[in-house]
Amino acid sequence: MSKENKTYSSDWIHKLEGQYNWNLYWHQLDLVLNHSGIEKGSDINEIGVGTGLTSGFLKNKGYRVTTIDIDPEKEPDIVADMTNFDFPKADMYLGFEVFEHIPFKEAKSVWKQLAQKKVSRIAMSLPYAYRTYLWLEFWSPFFGKKSIHIGRKRNHINAEHHFWELGIESYNTELIIREMKNLGFSVSISYRYRNHHFFLFSNEFK
Incomplete structure (x- = not known):
């Protein structure tokens, strides 16, 4: 893949990310540690190492984590293109905000291979094509945790390196869940946090 056609960037890993991004890391870790x-x-195994925060935290908690990324600048354990890679066996795979960086057909091929490798847990997140104007999150003693989200759907993809996003054309959460169920996975968790959707899929392969 030439530099001009690459579907990733590295500049952002050298900067302090905003608070919203740190909230996304919490949701990633919550899926692994608590659910x-x-x-x-x-x-x-984590596909897409990013800043290394998620993998580093899990390593410190006693998990054996291997990171896989196409970008050598991010210093993954394995440098590989996920569209052309024989994924090693693992108990769980993480793919947070990575699958939109490849065509949907190729994302399905990755999921199929993980099912064939009998990976019992897959946690992932995907972006929505949505512009947020107001986001409020609060807790009420009567109703529990609630949020207010005001914005509008985008009809196009803003991110330079994205092939697809939820809400564009036929890409939606129902499609993702259907594809994973066809591979034998059940949906353990599926929820939206602002402009990202988080999934935890399980398969006991009995």
Whole structure:
């Protein structure tokens, strides 16, 4: 892949990200630590290392984490293009904000390979094509945690390196869930946080 046609960037990993991005890291880690049922000492492979915050935190908590990324500047454990890679076996795979960087057909091929490798947990997040004008999150003793989200749907993709996003054409959460169910996975968690949707898929391969 030539530099001009690459579907990733590295500039942002050298900067302090905004508070919203740090909130996204919390949601990533919450799926693994509090909902996946994956025990310490298990093998977790992360596709797309990013800043290394998620993988580093999980390593410090006792998980055996291997990072996979196409960009050598991010210093992953394995430098590889996920569209042409034989993924190693692991108990869990993470793919936060990475699958939109490849055509949807190729994303499905990655998910299919992980199912064939009998990966029992897959956690991922995907972006919405949405512009936020107001986001409020609050807790009420009567109604619990609530949020108010005001914005509008975008009809095009703003991100330079994205091939697709939720809300554009036929790409939606129902499609993602259907594709994963066809591979034998069940939906453990599916929810939206601002302009991202988080999923946790499970398969016990009995």
